Amino acid sequence: MTEEPARPDPDALLALARREGRGRLKVFLGAAPGVGKTMEMLAEARRLLAGGTDVLAGIVETHGRVETQAAIGDLPLLPRARLPYRGQVLEEFDLDGALARRPRILLLDELAHSNAPGSRHPKRWQDVEELREAGIEVWTTMNVQHLESLSEAVARITGVRVAETVPDHVLAEADAVELIDIPPAELIERMRQGRIYRPDQAGRALRGFFREGNLAALREMALRRTAERVDADVTGYMRANAIAGPWPAGDRVMALVGADPSAEMVVREARRVADALKAPLIALHVEQPSAAPGADPGPALLLAERLGAVTETVVAADLPSAILREARARNATHLVIGRGRPVWWRRLAGRTLSAALLRQATDFTLHLVPEPAAAPRRMLPERRVLPPWLGWAATAALVAGATLIGLGVDGVVPEGALGMIYLVPIVAAAVGFGAVQGGVAAVLSFLAWNFLFLPPRYTLAIAGPQDVVGVVVFALVALLLAGTAGSLGGSVRAARARVVGLRRLVEFSRRLGTAGDKGDLMQAIAEEASRIAGGPACVLRLLPPLPGDSAPEPVLRAGVPIDAEPDEASMAAARWAAANGRPAGRGTDTLPAAAWQFRPMRTARGLAGLVGLRPPAEGGPPDGEADRALNALLDQAAVALERADLMEERAHSEARSETEALRTALLTSLGHDLRTPLTSIRGAIATLRTSGPALSPATRADLLTTAEEETERLSRWIANILDLVRIENRQIEPRREAVDLADAIDTAAERASRAHGRAILVDPGPRPMAPRLDPALLDQVLANLLDNALKFSAPGGQVRARAGREGPEVVITVEDDGPGIPPDALPRVFDPFFRATRTDRIAAGTGLGLAICRGLVQAMGGRIAAESPAVPGAGGTRVVLRFPAA
Template sequence: MAQLNRPDDGRPDPDALLAAFRRETSGKLKVFLGAAPGVGKTFAMLQAARRLKDEGVDVVVGLVETHGRAETGALLEGLEVLPRRIGDYHGHAFADFDIDAALERKPTLIVVDELAHTNAPESRHPKRWQDVQELIAAGIDVWTAMNIQHLESLADVVSRITGVTVRETVPDRVLQEATDVVLVDITPDELIQRLNEGKVYLPETARRATQNFFTAGNLTALRELALRRTADRVDDQIVDYLRQKAIEGPWGASERLLACVGAAEVSERVVRRAAQLATSLNAAWTAVYVEPVGHVNDATRASQLARTLGLAERLGADTTRLQGADYPEEILRLARRENVTQIVLGQSRAGALARALGRSLPDAIIRRSGSIEVHIVPHEKSEPARRFLPRPSFDPKGLGVELLAALGFVACAAAIGEALNAAVKLPNLSIIFLAAVVIAGMRFGTRAAVIASFLSFAAFNVLFVRPVYNFGVAQPQELFALLVFLGVSVLTGSLTGRARDQREGVIKNAEVMRSLYNYSRKLAGASTADDVLWAAAAHLHSMFGGRIVLLVAEGDDLELRAAWPPDAQLDATAMTAARWAQQKNEAAGWGTGTLPNVEFQFRPLLAARGPIAVCGFEPHAPDQPISGDEERALSSILDQTAIALDRVNLAREAVDTAAMQENERVRDALLASLSHDLRTPLSAIAGAATSLRALGDKMKPEERVELLSSIEDETARLSRFVANLLDMSRIEAGGLKVNRDLVDVADVVQGAAERSRKAFPKQPVRINLAPDLPFVRGDDKLLEQVLFNLLDNAHKYAADSGASIHGRREGDEVVISVTDEGPGVKPADLEKVFEKFYRGGRADGRKPGTGLGLSVCRSLIQLMGGTIAAQSPAVRRRGTRIVIRLPAAAPSAAARART
């Protein structure tokens, strides 16, 4: 056993700590695992849930199947059970788990039985284990139950043991990621006795079960599988604990597996066997498919390959596609690059001749693998070996065309040979037939070249080897020459056909690269996000043919920003899939495990800062999976689109930053202009004081009173300016302390109105307060200052019409509004008026004040836990209303304050 590489200071493994942190920040999964139905999983789960309920834990039963067992049903009494979702499928009503109700209820713990259950077709997720994963991601602890035969990697093993095909499975990673696994175990004899007593199924069903599935041998084998898998899970928990605590000990060397798959049925067994090995070794693994250059799978093989790769992904593998002619070399190159220690592949069906010539993939990999271990998975059934020349992988129509083409080229060669033989009498005309083979390979591929080789062999023998016009050979050397000609023609034709196939692959790749290059040029010239999105929609439509939609996050939702055709729309279910793709950073919709009935498949566009948009595309053939070439092209286009959108957003943010810097510069200039606003009242005060001092004895009494009033007014104005500046400085510095006492709103309003009447005796203040207005929590002096500032602001803009103060209660809030009948505020400026140094113009065009009054008001109200907003027009299509909302004090506190 090798030692784990860890820092010399004995620190805990950071990966183990990160995994533990992720488990702590999300919900926890507890699985009650059994070897077979009837062992008591649901009973044990409900017993434990009742104990937690008695301890005060918020426990809810999302769904439990009692199967008519009275003991299990009795345990549900006293537990909160969520109503099931009622739906209709092809005229049949069904009741299923309601995941939306569970998310809305959000208990501490929810019990969801039957983890491997398949949901109804119109459900959000096809499988219940996906519902459970969403609950865990929402921070809800989940308890569930399942039998060992439903584990994906063991499905074929259980099928061989019991003879029953397992159709509902759960990926192994779900059990691996579970926080706890509880094995509910009884002996096979006890389970059979429970069956006979009618505690599991009805008598007739129980009798059939004991004769088929529930035999002693089957139950013993299933029990061993459950015990082994639980033991592996316990071992994983011990390893995680030792890593988190930095406890020294022997550790297994890191293993990595590579599963070689294709379109054959044995590939699914290869995937499951690799998953079992990876689980037992705690190893990462990859499933790889090598695609021949220029080869295109038919619909059946493409569908089989997609199922195999999908199964590998569900079992926790990374999947990759390679392209090349030398399968062993491509596989081993990937294995060495990824530090693979073990390779798993299926048994070859090649015959003895093919193996001798190196045409067997397992034999070739074993010869070249070096220190890499190789596992060979046998076929399910014994089948005859394949021929050296593989069977055609194309349709009969294509084979007929190739046969006719080969016949035509050989007939032309024979005609030319007859003409030359009649005119010149050449000793050997085989080169003409070799030219026909080469031309057939260049035009129609390898199979046409091989057919032409055998036809040329026959034609040359019959027409130009003595005795002519029969298949006999007069001289031994002529027989040897014929065999050499056949070998050379087959080899030359094969190489020519392969070169043609590779040429077609290169041309196809070049077309894709040219298309991507043209698309990148379009993106380079796009200056806005809409330009990028419309270019992406048009390009994707030209490549894939179906409808394309592109959505961008706007606040907390997605907005359809581009589509091709432009009138394409999404229904509610499709929008749900799109939101899922954005929130979970994974594909959703058609061909995925989330809302697969949706016509579109949605994929997130991931930039450096996270998902930036969502692309939805409609497949041109919904019954066929996406080919490897289409997948690579789609991924490349989406990556380029994400980069372009990120670039556009960064450019926009740079412009916004520059605008903010310009605003700061303007504000600095406004601060500098404050000197003018402050000097104006100071100049008026100084002038009046100087006049009184120099000419006071010579002035009339009314003139002296006017000068003194001017001094008083300008002093009050200056005092308000300075107070606002000081308040704003204290607020921004965090030095302003706000009391949270009980405040009588009526007293504060009266105080502010009296201050306003003294400061502006010619401008009326009208008060309208609701009776029994409740107290609020706040600072009475600061609230009075806010109202006075609002009255001051209203008097500046409302001329002689004055202002009105209204107070009322709305729910749990007290609403105070100050209204004027001035010219009002533009809708675009309703938020700007609360910004520092923003100053609206008077009717005469002058800019009054410092632009701090309303900014100070908003800051003070927010410190008291309230809100403030502007409305315009207010009355008779003019004027402005400033609305303050403060939380009302509790009735008991208000009653004590009045007492």
Template sequence: MENSSYADALLADIVRAEAKTGRLYIFLGMCPGVGKTYAMLQTARQRMKEGVEMLAGIIETHGRAETAALLEGMRMLPRRKLEHRGFMLEEFDLDAVLLQRPEIVLVDELAHSNAPGSRHAKRYQDVLELLDAGIDVYTTLNVQHIESQVDIVRQISGVTVQETVPDSILDRAHEIQLIDLSVEKLLQRMTEGKVYLGDRAEEAMSGFFKAGTLTALRELALRFTAERVDRDLEDIRRARRISSPWKTNARLMVGVGPSPHAESLIRWTRRAATRLNCPWLVVWIESSPSLSTQDQERLTRALGLARKLGAEVISATGENVAEALLRVARERNVTQIVVGKPEKRLWWRASLADQLIMGSGDIDICVVRPAASAEKKSGTGPRELLPVSVIGEYSWALVSVFVIASLCWGIAPHTGYMFVALIFLIAVVLAALRFGRGPVLAMATLSALCWNYFFIPPQFTLNISKAEDWIMFILFFIVALSMGSLTSRLRMREVAERRRASQTDALLRVTQGAALSADPAKGLADALRCINELLHAHTALVIRENDRSLPQAAHPASSFQPSAKEWGVIAWSYENKQCAGCHTETLPESAATWFPLQTATATMGVLGVHLDDETRLDFATRQMIEAFALQLALVIEKEHFVQAFSHAEVLAQSEKLHRTLLDSVSHELKTPIAVMQASLEAMEDIQSPYLTEMRTATRRLQRVVDSLLQMTRLESSALHAHHDWCDLRDVIADAQQTVGAALETHPVRLHIADDLPLLKIDFTLLAQALTNILHNAAVYTPPGTEIDLHARLQDQRLRITLRDHGPGLPPGAELRVFDKFYRAPGSPAGGTGLGLAITKGFIQALGGRISAHNHPEGGAEFVIEIEPISQLTPPVERVFQLVPNE
């Protein structure tokens, strides 16, 4: 059966084996110098004594001798060298770690910013990729680098921290260890030169390292760790179904806009949601005309921060911000709204906080004082010029007043000056239907002054003596303000509705074009053309193959073809299911922004959008592109399912025939083989080379038949594990004996922990699995090469590692070696290619998993992990039970 078949792709998408995700261990401190790196290295050396494979990815000793001493004897990763502006920079080599795949890698300074040219802008993104690859990571972090704590740290120390990590990284941590040190001891270490050296130490003690600042940072670190413990305790209580009086169903919401305080409010809400362990929302209300470039960038940055911190971001429209926020809050069952404290109150207008309090009802309003913004302290920068459309409206208003005044000058002696006032007033009303509030107010002011100066007796003065003239004069401004405000609201609503209708129409056109077209290729071409017209951009679509690999060229409907450099970005976005490229923090030097076509079951490809150099990818545009990507992904997935379903019945019949043939052939061969073996045993006393060859061929044929029977049992789901107490040494000895003569020229070196307890496991299944791996190692390695077998308990899991010293696995064969009937190029003659496939089935029946890769020092290495292990109290000491995952 071919791997590229639709059924295999569909089965791999829906019933994919759960990949091992790496664990993150964070050593948290209040500031530099408390001993985070030292504690991390001590823990790493202790794990090395337990046999754990450790790699020091990047360690910053800062010239501390005691820290450098702990690196002796530890495998170090060479740093990657990058040239930037004539300087040679050294960075963490992510690709080298992914290639070596150690059990644990040490990555110091999690908040570090990578040098330009690196794959990721931040080191924590490197760590996330390592975790997704199944590699455990030890790392260090100071509390002031946590994104939600930035405002508090700025208030404490007066320093704005630029290198930060999102709080979601800490949510992924398996363990956070607080490295605490008293302020007195830390200052003593500073004086002794154990934190910074030379002039740098004196600058630190006169600046950041003050007793008051350090005390506040220590309290912040302790509080943050305590909140983490509270959340862990609540998770335990919830898992054990223990009722808790402090259990909460709170939901927080904060409204943001293009304000310098928006990021501060978002961080405050994140901290509050963390303490309450509840979901939180960030809402943006579109209630004003189009934003300036500076405001748009500020809003995009704030909403991007909210998404990075784990908030659900919602956009809504409304004429009144307070009413829109309350409407969203009631729709989303929000219990508490966070709003910033107004800096000053205006007697003629209620603040946003006051409006929310008056209309909130049973929703709590939390009014907080946002931290001072660094942007506000440094000024808002140069003012932007008025847009051309606004200048044109003011010009038309002024010209209109001049024309009306000229025309009325000739008719005023015949009609009277009150008729002129009505003409001016009608012109203001008509202008209000076309222009904005500012131009209308300017026109009303100029019209009132012209009417007063040129037409009200006495002319050419600004004196008004009659009450009715005063009323008409004031009426100009009342009409201008009311009509201008009404027109502005209607225009804002019209623009918002037109934009929303345009987006909805484009989304509908994309969906209809791609989903309803009889020709899938033409449908995708129509969809991409709609996206290009709406965004004024160029797009490229890369659809995965049926074997889940990416093609070497973009879809023919693409309006631009990716360069060779872009394909690396495409592959990363596809593999990691994240946006990458331009306007992102991952590979930002790319020319386009790449969005994965992600559905609930699989990633169907990647969509690339190349915007003009002057166009920025703001939050609204990004949301729109993500919606397009989702629709394209669903359409492609539907087509994939349709094609797979059309092959399903044929493949099902083929599988049924395949199993029937395997079962019948294996059973039909059992009797002749048994007769042959009995005959050969009867002639055991006869010494003949022909009989020796027959015995070898019979054993080989028996092994083939056993493999066919075992594969039939696996595919028919008739295999069940039967657990009993056994010694792993006995299991390994039985496997060696079963392999027999094939191991005579391959010494097997056993490395089994002395304290390995008895295990409750299926003796036969594990022995047969080890037999197949040992036989595979004996067949595919030259005579005389050794085989190493390690076994130990690690994190309550049985871990068995078997490594040969042969040529290793061919490139790309790490996963295919477990496929049925797969034989690597250059394999010896004979064999069915079922041994490792059967081994994988046995290990899965035991509730474990098996993987294969090449050892960095040569040879192939197979790793078996069986979990979970729960300790019991049998008649002997140190006994664990291994049972399959439920």
């Protein structure tokens, strides 16, 4: 039997066909501004122009850089469009001019740029899409931080949230991506030389975004995203050219997860191999419907997800073939399997999984993981589905075996009773291979019994009425057993298939629970739908209807494979499904000519979106078990998306509430804490100006003193605001050195005593105590705490400061005997702009002192807490600082 030749993947061919009529897109990708993307693009464009290619510079952003302006050279420039906006004239890219000019190659700098109001499209990448549809090749530049999927990661790393983003599919659909890369040290040197930003901007950038660690992280992101893009190109080429693979262009590790005690060890070993190779990890579990119930692979698959692997579960009868098929489809290069403990006869016959893979997986590197020493031995042998012809051979062998037994007991057992022996092969064949094989076993058994044992022997004739009755009864019982046992066997196999389906749903639910954001969630839904339907799948979310429209607009958010996108005719079916909440497209009563079928994901709040399926050309939409599994998937996916939407709405609501509260507090503080000193300063100055000569020297001195004090108060308030901003932006970097706590407390107490004219009781504690802290930050904390204590205690009250040692920590306590803090205000006393309210008054101050203290203490690795009353049954407040002693 000749092997069927490999055929190109239709999806890959269709993706190539869709690109034929569109203009090419080349992206010059960089890790950060200043790496030379625009310079490289212009240099290549000048080389092509010199060779006679029609190149047009649509827009080049020089940002005032002389080098970039000079690099344009003799490239023809497209005049910019002039757009009036609010009394000004803005210059922007002229899309209509470019379409009318139709150059061979058009240069468009800064793909993530937002167009000026009045432009046809709000974003420049949308201009690029229209140019490509018109058949114009576009070259553009972009930094990796502008990719939509990386915006959160970039914000966490750099502390700067990028406002302008580009959808990931734009880069994925590019025909070429060229990485422009330089080391971070060289980029920083360019910044210092003023070749990227102006000197004043460069200084701020070097202290913020352009730190070496930030640039290294962005560089890794750019390298990884470019590697993923190249890998997608290699995979697409292999599928379009029917190359089975694997191609060792890049390493990929696949862990084969079984339902045995070694599964978790296999996952951990595969993770180590993947880390050593810097390669992605895939965890594959092959479920065999005919296998005996065993252990649950769920914990091992959950461990694989926690370790960052992509988990896959497939159902197949032939284990080695399924493994190799999936490995080739995913271009894996390394297979990690457990050695296991197969039964002795499989080892002797060379029919273990590892032996089969060693024979067949000649294109892969195979890693064998030994069985754990404490793992129990398998009690039941492995089972494997036999080929169909072997079922017929086994049926004949079972009847022959029963015949041999009958010949052995012939003469001891009556002829009529010998027929009972043949019931055993009938039941065995029906249960093991189905009702048809059971019926054939019944016919063969009847013929053998009649020919060999019923008189007259060695003929098919029946001698007497008694034998006729026996034969009829035997035939009825045999056929009944064959049908019943066969149905029972089919039911068992169907039940196993349903168990596999339920297990996959449970695994999918777990994947939904571990998805990082809505993008990951929708990608997981598309992958599971594609696996169930056996073809491309996508997820569409619904945008609110535009003014004048009554139906929401479905928008593609995820697809498997990555280029799966419904055509315009299919999108009409998607819009109908979104408007009516019912399935539409292929295989339905609505727009059945469409290539895609769309099914709604319904929740109590309405439609959460649509799942689109494109069935294979030779088959129809999912039915039977696949249809039920898909409906279950839609229900779970709708709930997960609704939960994600609610969590996002709650996060936005909380952020708005916090912002509003902070804004109110800031405005209130501004209204009081700025107006009061400014009023005093203005009054003193006005009095001195109008009545200065008539005032006594003492009065003039008093007015000047008031102005000076209020100016100092205003300066302290502004300094507190700036300190709080530095703390919130995590710009505080302590300079750690050994600090003598006794000297630090004495110095701060002496300064506070002079300022308030009151003594402070100081207990320096045992010496020496010298934790590694920042002396300047600690002095600021102590000054704020002592100032608060003196301010909120009675004029004759006492303020105490002491230090001590408690286990591995040093403890500093500042205590006063004032009215204390109300119990309901105690949990919020360290919040910015919060001021405790009592029945008789509102505490004076800006509400920033304790918030700054908390930020500075945390920056030094310590803790701060407030207790009130300081002494049970009395009043006062105690603030406790704790720092590591070492």
